[in-house]
Amino acid sequence: MDHSLALFAAAALATVASPGPTSLLALNNGARWGVRAALPGIAGAALSDLVLIAAVALGLGALLAATPWALEALRWAGAGFLGWLGLQMMRSAARQLPVAADAGPSPNALASRVLLRSFSVAVSNPKGYLFFLALLPAFIQPQRPAIGQYVNLALTFAAIDATVLLGYATAGALGSARFGHRPGFTQRLDLFSGLALLGMAVTLGLWQVA
Numbered sequence: 001m002d003h004s005l006a007l008f009a010a011a012a013l014a015t016v017a018s019p020g021p022t023s024l025l026a027l028n029n030g031a032r033w034g035v036r037a038a039l040p041g042i043a044g045a046a047l048s049d050l051v052l053i054a055a056v057a058l059g060l061g062a063l064l065a066a067t068p069w070a071l072e073a074l075r076w077a078g079a080g081f082l083g084w085l086g087l088q089m090m091r092s093a094a095r096q097l098p099v100a101a102d103a104g105p106s107p108n109a110l111a112s113r114v115l116l117r118s119f120s121v122a123v124s125n126p127k128g129y130l131f132f133l134a135l136l137p138a139f140i141q142p143q144r145p146a147i148g149q150y151v152n153l154a155l156t157f158a159a160i161d162a163t164v165l166l167g168y169a170t171a172g173a174l175g176s177a178r179f180g181h182r183p184g185f186t187q188r189l190d191l192f193s194g195l196a197l198l199g200m201a202v203t204l205g206l207w208q209v210a
Helices: 003-017 021-033 035-057 060-065 068-095 107-123 126-139 146-179 185-206
Strands: none
Touching: 003 126, 003 146, 021 035, 021 068, 021 107, 021 146, 021 185, 035 060, 035 107, 035 126, 035 146, 060 068, 060 126, 068 107, 068 126, 068 185, 126 146
């Protein structure tokens, strides 16, 4: 690994290690259903990384940043989706039922739901596009073909993101194994997760591009 890619990997690790919506979902999924069931959500988050970086590589990120109404629309869509997820989890805690679902969803239905939620949360956040738009050009060497460099950066970021999220899911599963037998554990977990997602939705709704 060259120094530039190593520096990018360090920046990626510092970014994805910070708690955010996808890490909260990975933690909740791991605690509620186990690490294996959380894997589709991790894959969804990694896929969103590839989509966002591809958008920047193709110039769509710059176009979005230069189109205020599109950025605003994406911001409110992302905030709305986060708020909806938060309310669903809080309703789950109040009713003591699985998150926004029929009891005992099938493995395929659960996998699809978990993947779609993580992917949608990440890809609808305008901060992701602006972050990659600001970060990636510093690691692109103009004397080399750009596409190959973007591919390397995208795969590196997605791999680090997936590894970190796997850690969050594992922590959730271990916490559930340790404390899951206590009455109300699942309800408190969903209440905490719901409130956190609502807080993130409000923060995104109030966020303004500098």
